[in-house]
Amino acid sequence: MAQSEPEGPGQTAYDELRDRLEAAEETLRAIRSGEVDALVVDVEGEGRLFTLQGADHFYRVLVEGMPEGAAVLDASGLVVYANARLGEIFGRPSDELVGRPFRELLEPELGPILDVALAQGDDTAIAGVPLIVRSGGERVPIALSLRTLGEESASVALIVTDLSAIERAEQGRRRAEQQYEREHTIALELQRALGPAELPELDWVALSGLYLPGVIDPEVGGDWYDAVAVSEGRLALVIGDVAGRGLPAAVNMAELRIAVRAFLQEGRSPAEALGAVNHLARVGGMATLFCAVLDADRRSLRYVNAGHPPPLILDAATGSVTKCEQALGPPVGVGWHARYHEVEVVLPDEPTIVLYTDGVIELRGESLDAGLARLTDAAAIGVAEPLEDLAARLVSTAASDEDDRAVLTARLLTPPLRRLMLTIPAIPEALSRLRGQLRRFLLANGVDADTAYDLVLAASEIAANATEHAYELRDAQFVCRATVADGNVTISVRDQGRWRAPRQVDGRGRGLRLVESLVDQLDLRPSTTGTEAVIRRKVEQTVR
Amino acid sequence: MRLASLATARIGSVLVVTVTGEIDRSNGDELHQTILELVDADAGGLVIDLSPTRFLDSAGLDLLFDLQRRLRARGKQLSLCLEDGAMVRRTLNVAGADALIPCANDLATAVALTGASGTDQ
Numbered sequence: 001m002a003q004s005e006p007e008g009p010g011q012t013a014y015d016e017l018r019d020r021l022e023a024a025e026e027t028l029r030a031i032r033s034g035e036v037d038a039l040v041v042d043v044e045g046e047g048r049l050f051t052l053q054g055a056d057h058f059y060r061v062l063v064e065g066m067p068e069g070a071a072v073l074d075a076s077g078l079v080v081y082a083n084a085r086l087g088e089i090f091g092r093p094s095d096e097l098v099g100r101p102f103r104e105l106l107e108p109e110l111g112p113i114l115d116v117a118l119a120q121g122d123d124t125a126i127a128g129v130p131l132i133v134r135s136g137g138e139r140v141p142i143a144l145s146l147r148t149l150g151e152e153s154a155s156v157a158l159i160v161t162d163l164s165a166i167e168r169a170e171q172g173r174r175r176a177e178q179q180y181e182r183e184h185t186i187a188l189e190l191q192r193a194l195g196p197a198e199l200p201e202l203d204w205v206a207l208s209g210l211y212l213p214g215v216i217d218p219e220v221g222g223d224w225y226d227a228v229a230v231s232e233g234r235l236a237l238v239i240g241d242v243a244g245r246g247l248p249a250a251v252n253m254a255e256l257r258i259a260v261r262a263f264l265q266e267g268r269s270p271a272e273a274l275g276a277v278n279h280l281a282r283v284g285g286m287a288t289l290f291c292a293v294l295d296a297d298r299r300s301l302r303y304v305n306a307g308h309p310p311p312l313i314l315d316a317a318t319g320s321v322t323k324c325e326q327a328l329g330p331p332v333g334v335g336w337h338a339r340y341h342e343v344e345v346v347l348p349d350e351p352t353i354v355l356y357t358d359g360v361i362e363l364r365g366e367s368l369d370a371g372l373a374r375l376t377d378a379a380a381i382g383v384a385e386p387l388e389d390l391a392a393r394l395v396s397t398a399a400s401d402e403d404d405r406a407v408l409t410a411r412l413l414t415p416p417l418r419r420l421m422l423t424i425p426a427i428p429e430a431l432s433r434l435r436g437q438l439r440r441f442l443l444a445n446g447v448d449a450d451t452a453y454d455l456v457l458a459a460s461e462i463a464a465n466a467t468e469h470a471y472e473l474r475d476a477q478f479v480c481r482a483t484v485a486d487g488n489v490t491i492s493v494r495d496q497g498r499w500r501a502p503r504q505v506d507g508r509g510r511g512l513r514l515v516e517s518l519v520d521q522l523d524l525r526p527s528t529t530g531t532e533a534v535i536r537r538k539v540e541q542t543v544r
Numbered sequence: 545m546r547l548a549s550l551a552t553a554r555i556g557s558v559l560v561v562t563v564t565g566e567i568d569r570s571n572g573d574e575l576h577q578t579i580l581e582l583v584d585a586d587a588g589g590l591v592i593d594l595s596p597t598r599f600l601d602s603a604g605l606d607l608l609f610d611l612q613r614r615l616r617a618r619g620k621q622l623s624l625c626l627e628d629g630a631m632v633r634r635t636l637n638v639a640g641a642d643a644l645i646p647c648a649n650d651l652a653t654a655v656a657l658t659g660a661s662g663t664d665q
Contacts, residue, residue, distance in 0.1 A: 450634065457599075510602040517639070
């Protein structure tokens with residue numbers, strides 16, 4: 001700095017000002033460090049003594065460090081002491097406040113309020129109605145409280161609380177609370193919308209699902225189940241458990257669920273659907289998933305398991321309980337390299353399929369096998385119960401209600417089918433199997449035993465012809481379909497071979513003549529790809 | 545699993561072949577051959593006992609008609625044993641076989657229907 005030193009009276013005034021400043025700084029330092037208990041403030045040309053009577057060193061240190069602004073005013077309202085925090089609130093160094101009337105620091109309209117407070121003296125608090133003070137042009141809400149320090153000095157202690165900070169904290173807290181509320185509501189909504197699925201109503205399978213949220217943790221979990229009709233006579237059953245809790249888990253669950261549904265409805269097999277979903281699964285969005293297609297015509301379950309606890313297949317006819325322990329792959333969302341394969345299992349006579357999540361069998365400090373054993377025991381007992389009761393029984397086996405518990409049960413109905421479809425090797429040795437399936441199907445649909453025999457005989461005859469048509473074809477199959485509707489049984493047998501006129505040699509044309517005597521109608525529909533023989537007969541069904 | 549099994553007995557000079565199970569296109573020819581081998585020259589007649597037979601198709605009818613034709617060629621008779629209410633009776637009935645081949649509800653009558661002696665000579 002290359003300024004020439006000021007000369008003359010200017011120099012004197014400057015020195016005086018500097019001295020005063022140095023003195024003030026020294027005073028403040030002394031007060032702050034607790035070295036002095038009294039000070040002299042130059043007011044209107046006179047030096048006036050102020051004491052910090054009764055205040056000891058510790059209190060002053062405390063006052064300097066407190067988060068509220070603190071000041072001492074004399075009887076006329078001049079600031080004789082201000083702590084550092086008060087300076088911050090007013091946006092200027094605290095020593096600048098000393099010696100100034102406190103009311104100057106306030107908005108002009110607050111003067112009268114301060115007067116009232118000062119006049120009232122002891123223990124006056126002005127709070128709840130924030131006063132506004134100026135702080136470098138910014139208006140800051142404050143609360144004010146006063147206390148008379150003693151009659152001798154007639155001074156007043158004053159505490160100024162910056163409400164903006166509290167308000168910011170309060171707003172932050174409210175925002176966090178609202179955010180949590182909102183997320184919780186969305187998550188619950190998502191789960192309500194996606195969790196306890198609306199199960200389709202089908203005439204060949206009964207469904208019942210139960211979802212109980214965990215009681216300890218109010219956050220929603222990532223369990224879900226789903227039943228999706230993928231085509232005529234085929235129903236997909238899905239159960240999954242997304243890792244984590246709260247909104248992220250709910251969103252992940254919703255995405256997975258929708259993706260699985262979409263892939264299955266597209267006609268993909270369970271393993272294909274899971275493979276596709278695994279490629280979509282977000283990083284870290286791990287989930288265990290069991291996905292199956294229940295086939296009414298084949299009376300089978302085709303399934304794949306991505307790390308999920310094994311579902312159960314119950315048989316009400318024998319009381320047996322078997323686990324779906326095959327086709328096990330890694331959970332989805334762990335790696336793109338995961339490959340899934342599926343198996344198809346033939347279902348027992350009166351099957352109920354039980355899907356569940358780990359909350360049903362899991363208990364801290366216990367092996368999963370123990371929980372699984374509890375579940376299978378309960379399943380064996382409830383195997384013939386109405387589905388709702390069975391589902392409730394299974395959920396209640398959970399040893400803990402901490403975690404979410406989901407159960408989905410599906411029971412193939414008996415009489416199970418209005419339609420039967422069988423794919424059978426085109427060899428005479430397979431005819432017996434065809435007859436057995438067909439006879440059970442007809443009896444289950446209320447067709448009397450004599451009529452059932454006639455129809456089974458007729459179907460067996462046309463199927464036997466189909467085996468002859470396919471005589472030269474390797475691994476040929478034929479497809480037999482049967483329906484019972486509107487008092488008519490219709491059975492068709494489609495083969496892959498070429499129609500041959502029935503051989504009259506050794507009397508084999510007898511078969512077709514027999515068929516004609518047994519049914520009301522016989523149609524032979526040869527085509528380039530094969531021959532379809534259709535028989536129809538009126539039946540009287542007894543209600544079962 | 546065999547679809548049908550055979551049991552044989554002799555009542556006097558009459559051979560009785562009992563068929564348990566099902567007779568269809570898959571096993572008709574084999575059963576036919578086996579029964580033909582069982583019917584030796586000494587047999588005065590043949591009874592096919594269909595009482596425990598659950599199913600009979602046109603291959604079974606072929607078998608029965610062929611047996612009847614062959615026995616007649618030797619001057620002998622075939623008869624069937626099965627109850628009126630038996631399921632396979634339906635096959636015979638629809639094909640008109642029960643009018644062409646003598647049928648009886650019980651074994652003694654069936655044996656008598658062969659016209660051969662049911663007692664040892």
